[in-house]
Amino acid sequence: MVDWIRARGLDYPTTGLTADRFEAGWSVYAPVEVDESDPMAFLDMPVGRSVFLVGDSGRIEEVSSSVPPQHAQDEFTARERTASGGKGANGGKDADAYMAEFVQWLEQEESADEPSISGFTIVGPGGEGGPDDVIAAEASRLIEPIVQQLALLGPSEWEWLWAEFAFTVSAEIAHLRFSSYHRSVVVPVPEPVAALVREQRHVAAGMSAGPWWRLLLTVTNRGETTVNYDYGDGPFPHDQMLPPEDYRSDLEAYPRPRVPAWLARYIDGPDA
Helix, strand or coil, X not given: CHHHHHHCCCCCCCXXXXXXXXXXXXXEECCCCCCCCCCCHHHHCCCCCEEEEEECXXXXXXXXXXXXXXXXXXXXXXXXXXXXXXXCCXXXXXXXXXXXXXXXXXXXXXXCCCCHHHHCCECHHHCCCCHHHHHXXXXXXXXXXXXXXXXXXXXXXXXXXXXXXXXXXXXXXXXXXXXXXXXXXXXXXXXXXXXXXXXXHHHHCCXXXXXXXXXXXXXXXXXXXXXXXXXXXXXXXXXXXXXXXXXXXHHHHCCCCCCCHHHHHHHHCCCC
């Protein structure tokens, strides 16, 4: 990964990288040190940091840390299986044995005249991704200023924040809660932050799935952020349901190919 990063001139650390094993390969990233004595230190940390997924096949994808790790790894694993024709990406070899051979190959290549990264190509979002990949990357980037502004609203020494936004073009609900080991407090979301969320939703609306109905953020005071888009696979919490006319207005502004059955019934009323 160090050679791969340097060869592409990426603005990314090449020392102290960490590699975590998952089903189809390795998740490689640069850990972030946080001054735990300063509860606001993580505001300077980037939310959408790059994480590199390296398959047992040698395939590499660059993803954002704003994407839930399990989701990114599951999609990567599915692509690995497809690329290998349903077999393991290493052609049936034991993963540890395959990786041992892979490391040996790298060491041999490093002693050759050609750089060891000459056989690698990037695929997926880091390469020539489709329109959804481009829009998803931009939508992910817009999460960072939202998180940073939310963090400023919390009490001193908070440890977790949970933010839930239920937005349409005509109505909005926002819930924000901060917690520590000692207490929990609910804080109102000001209009400037709502405007950032509104912009992020408008960008996310360009994806094939359409705009999210709810945006769910979980953030720790170490800057670890989990982002979830709720497209209505299940009914929304009672306190985050908007009147039917607001969903109708949103569908007029952002037509989408599919509306969940329960939401369609709610929009059309009991006599539909």
